[in-house]
Amino acid sequence: MESSRKPTAGENIAVLRKARGIGQARLARRMGITVSYLSKVEIGLRPATPTVVAAAAEALHVTTARIHGQPFADPSEQADLLNELRGAVRRHTLPKEDTPARSELAQGLQQAAQLRADTKYLELLRILPRLLGQATATALDAGGDAVAWGQVSDLYGCAYAVAHRLAQPDLADMVVSRQQWAAQRTWNPAADAAAAWNEAGTYQSAGQYDDGLAIVERAISHYGRSRSDGPEPVVVLGSLHLRGVVLASRHRDKEATKAHLRYAKDLALQLPDDRLLHNLTFGEGNTALYELAAHIELDQPDEAVRMAAPLVTAPPTGLKPNRVGRFYIDLARARLATKDLDGAEEALKPAFTVSPQMAEIHPMSREVLRVLFVLHQRSRPDLMAMAKRTGLAS
Incomplete structure (x- = not known):
């Protein structure tokens, strides 16, 4: 998938800011970050995280998709x-x-x-x-x-x-x-809840984390009144809480993050292993991966790295490539945040092996690669190969 170089989220922020005639100081104030941080994001010394992209999109009056651009x-x-x-x-x-x-x-x-x-x-x-x-x-x-x-x-x-x-x-x-529309015709509350999980995901993608949380909490309330026996309700309700973990952590709401994580952990104890139902994956392994990601969003990368150590040695069984690949991308983010550049690169390699198409276009794998590429790592052949696959190098 080689082609001409594709702009990154940080670069798109700079282009959009200049096109609107906005200085870095003004945009940084609107985003609630320092000028130094914004400058590093724009030139590739810091990754454009989901919360940074959401803040930039709101401040520049564009969508988060416009910030991320077309990475294909x-x-x-x-x-x-x-x-x-x-x-x-x-x-x-x-x-x-x-x-x-x-x-x-x-x-x-x-x-x-x-x-x-x-x-x-x-x-x-x-x-x-x-x-x-x-x-x-x-x-x-x-x-x-x-x-x-x-x-x-x-x-x-x-x-x-x-x-x-x-x-x-x-x-x-x-x-x-x-x-x-289709779920309403099933007369199955689990189908409605799975649709709500994706609906909350659209708010997550748009950086509207508080609205996404409202969707999740409403779905949990509705589904909780119609629960049945068996693994299905555990998977559905647990998955809704995991969506809540992501939204709450990106919204920087530590208490809501802890609450959703606590409920998810309690539900996961009812399953012997991770299950996949209605395209929702839930169990102790996936819950651990969501907890690790929440530490990164809440600026606790050291804790994420600590959690990841046993998972790298003995990955959770039963998880599909979409979840394993995301784990390695999150691990790369955590290691980069702790200034372990070699470790961040090493974490990305299995992501490109396990789930190559996701690794090539995922915003955070691209942002980690961009920072590594800028920080005097261009001569590393494995890094160059991954950068070419994502379109960050031609």
Whole structure:
């Protein structure tokens, strides 16, 4: 995926600031950070973290997607495939596809879930439009069949993952509304809660952490009144609390972070291992990874590094590549924050091995690479190879 160099979030902040005729001091005041910090973010000596990007977007009156830019090394194929997905999502009541054989649809659903978990976003994007049409046609023909509509809802969950990772916030919003539409036809509160998890994710991506928290807390309240027995309610409710951990930590609300984490840990004790249901992963292993990430957001990188040590030696079992890859990206962030440059680079390498497509486009893997690249590390061949894969070097 090599191409010309792609601008980073920090560089985009500088470009947008200058285009609006705003000095660093003025923008720093609006963002609530020091001029020195902003200057380092712009030139690549500090990473543009999610909270920094959210503050810059609000101060500059742009979206967080505009700050992150388009990190794709080959945008042409993505653009064509995304247009196909937009069309399929727009035609949510008018699928072009016919109802397939039950075995064909089951195979497609299994493939989509696996590609999402493996962070193979392009491969997933290639099959989603047709698969969405087939699943919707099946559900419409089946009338009020709750299982059929549940399959449509879960597929929209896969579509949300693609739209989110490929930095398409408008598409992600539309997908979530379609997922809610399908979930309401399942008569299953778990499907509604899974849709709410993604809805909160759209606020998280936009840097509107307080609104995202409100969505999570409302979903927890609604779902808590209709809980059933078995692993499903544990996975769904636990996942909502994990979303709350991310939102609260980025909102710098330590008490809310602790509360959501405490509930998640208590729920995780009820599962023997991490489970994947409705595209939600929950268990003790994933909860630990969310706790580690929260330490980074709350400016406690030393604690995150300490937590990571046993996880590197003995990674949690049962977690899919999307979660393992994110763990290594977070570990790289933590090590960079503690000025362990060699350790940050070493942490990124397995992320590119386990979940290459996510590592290539994830905002924080790119920001860590950018800082390492700027800090006199250009001669390191492994670092250069990763930078080329992300489009940070040509």
